[in-house]
Amino acid sequence: MIGSKKNKTKNISIIGSGIAGISCAIRLKNEGYNVKIYEKNKSFGGKIDELKMMGYRFDIGPSLLTMPDLIEEIFELTGKKIDNYLNFKKKKYICNYFYEDGTRFNAPAEKKEFAKRASKTFNVSENELINYFELNKKKYDLTNGIFLRKSLHKISSYLSLETFKAILNIGKLGIFKNLSDFNDNTFSDKRLAQFYNRFATYNGSSPYKTPAIMSMIPHLEQHYGVYFPIGGMRMISKKLFELAVEIGVEFNFKSEVNEIIIKNKKAIGLVVNQKQIISDIVISNSDIEHTYGLMSKKITPSNVTKNEKSSSAIIFLWGVKKKFKELDLHNIFFSADYKQEFDDIFLNKKISKDPTIYINITSKENIEDAPVNCENWFTMINVPNNYGQDWSDLIKSAKKNIIKKLNKNLKIDLENYIDFEKVISPLDIEKKTNSSNGSLYGASSNDKFSALLRHSNFSNKIKNLFFCGGSVHPGGGIPLCLLSAKIVTDLIKEQKH
Numbered sequence: 001m002i003g004s005k006k007n008k009t010k011n012i013s014i015i016g017s018g019i020a021g022i023s024c025a026i027r028l029k030n031e032g033y034n035v036k037i038y039e040k041n042k043s044f045g046g047k048i049d050e051l052k053m054m055g056y057r058f059d060i061g062p063s064l065l066t067m068p069d070l071i072e073e074i075f076e077l078t079g080k081k082i083d084n085y086l087n088f089k090k091k092k093y094i095c096n097y098f099y100e101d102g103t104r105f106n107a108p109a110e111k112k113e114f115a116k117r118a119s120k121t122f123n124v125s126e127n128e129l130i131n132y133f134e135l136n137k138k139k140y141d142l143t144n145g146i147f148l149r150k151s152l153h154k155i156s157s158y159l160s161l162e163t164f165k166a167i168l169n170i171g172k173l174g175i176f177k178n179l180s181d182f183n184d185n186t187f188s189d190k191r192l193a194q195f196y197n198r199f200a201t202y203n204g205s206s207p208y209k210t211p212a213i214m215s216m217i218p219h220l221e222q223h224y225g226v227y228f229p230i231g232g233m234r235m236i237s238k239k240l241f242e243l244a245v246e247i248g249v250e251f252n253f254k255s256e257v258n259e260i261i262i263k264n265k266k267a268i269g270l271v272v273n274q275k276q277i278i279s280d281i282v283i284s285n286s287d288i289e290h291t292y293g294l295m296s297k298k299i300t301p302s303n304v305t306k307n308e309k310s311s312s313a314i315i316f317l318w319g320v321k322k323k324f325k326e327l328d329l330h331n332i333f334f335s336a337d338y339k340q341e342f343d344d345i346f347l348n349k350k351i352s353k354d355p356t357i358y359i360n361i362t363s364k365e366n367i368e369d370a371p372v373n374c375e376n377w378f379t380m381i382n383v384p385n386n387y388g389q390d391w392s393d394l395i396k397s398a399k400k401n402i403i404k405k406l407n408k409n410l411k412i413d414l415e416n417y418i419d420f421e422k423v424i425s426p427l428d429i430e431k432k433t434n435s436s437n438g439s440l441y442g443a444s445s446n447d448k449f450s451a452l453l454r455h456s457n458f459s460n461k462i463k464n465l466f467f468c469g470g471s472v473h474p475g476g477g478i479p480l481c482l483l484s485a486k487i488v489t490d491l492i493k494e495q496k497h
Helices: 019-030 069-077 111-121 126-148 161-168 179-186 190-203 212-224 234-246 288-293 338-346 391-410 426-433 478-494
Strands: 011-015 034-038 049-053 056-060 088-090 093-098 104-108 227-229 250-252 257-262 267-272 275-278 281-284 312-320 330-333 357-360 375-383 418-424 465-467
Touching: 011 019, 011 267, 019 034, 019 069, 019 234, 019 478, 049 418, 056 312, 056 375, 056 418, 069 234, 069 478, 104 111, 111 126, 111 212, 126 212, 179 190, 179 212, 190 212, 234 250, 267 281, 312 391, 312 426, 330 391, 338 375, 357 391, 375 391, 465 478
Parallel strands: 011 034, 011 281, 034 250, 093 330, 281 465
Antiparallel strands: 049 056, 088 227, 093 104, 257 267, 267 275, 312 375, 312 418, 330 357, 357 375
């Protein structure tokens, strides 16, 4: 049901059609605003994209989904049933893990089953793991309402009993200890500590720098579950796009925003493909640094934009002429020296010779995503941002090291089975999404408070200018991007007209 008539004359322009931008558009259209999206690329979705080639289909971008209720909520707001658009399959096992010492662990989604299986693989008791889960749940429960679902830059967000409870328990949140120290102190088995350290990469950070509050991330997987959208991750942005069009959101593709027009400290529109477009409210779903660049130095960038950037990635999309029973939808091959790997990324600005490898194989769930007896491998490693390196040489070296590692773990000669390849580098990520230096999530959380204090969802210098997406509060990844859209919508609704 479209909202109140009083807002129908308000025109909103959104820069970018990532999942946050589309979700914002749907929410605001549902409130009665006129909403137009301007996208420089020829299609919607931002980082959620796909590639079809030689009988293979690859998801490009986020590959793990939790908290699908946040997507369902958007459909419900418009009176639609999500089942008519999108269906999800809940995974019984989250991910397969491979260690350099030969350890293999298939992680169950259910907590008790996870603890039982892990106690037989690692030097840990079931009770130790259950206690760890409960502590992570407490961190999430204390911070969810204020730090993830509200603007942290409004005084009103702090005037609640919920906030008071979080402040009283600040010592338990793990802000003053890094994630690696926390996990090392919790688990005597270094393999298990490495297992939980990897969750820092969910927002492109280092476990040796990011605060221990990030241990609440695995809670989201095991409490809410991990899902696969039938048809692939691209279906999420595709069906949200279709819903947006149905309710009257206007999409303008191949429409690059050249400037945010500011007059008397107020955003009044955009310059798109060198043409002026007047608007009452402007929302940027683009990278926050890129957004500041659209303001022609009329506004000084926030200090938050100076925070250390998140990591980037090199991705090899491989069509593989073989099926592997030991692999599932999500697979991780750990490096032998995790500390050195992150030092290389964030301190030495180079690619580790022994990188942790993530492989996503959607044909395990959607057999149509690969030809018969073949698999589609989305093979990714974390790398530093683009600082002008020779990426051609780095990609060749990375491929050699990745294949060597996979050959050792899987006991194969992988190059004999690759019949299709496409490479995505930090340069490609930067060009397609305007992400600063190719960073995947904007700012990293490599600081005590940066995990909680990302860039605000509104400008306190320019009226009627708002920000959503992975580079601003509350952070990167599909659930947080969806929450950023809700926060922006709530802020706009609260405005006095």
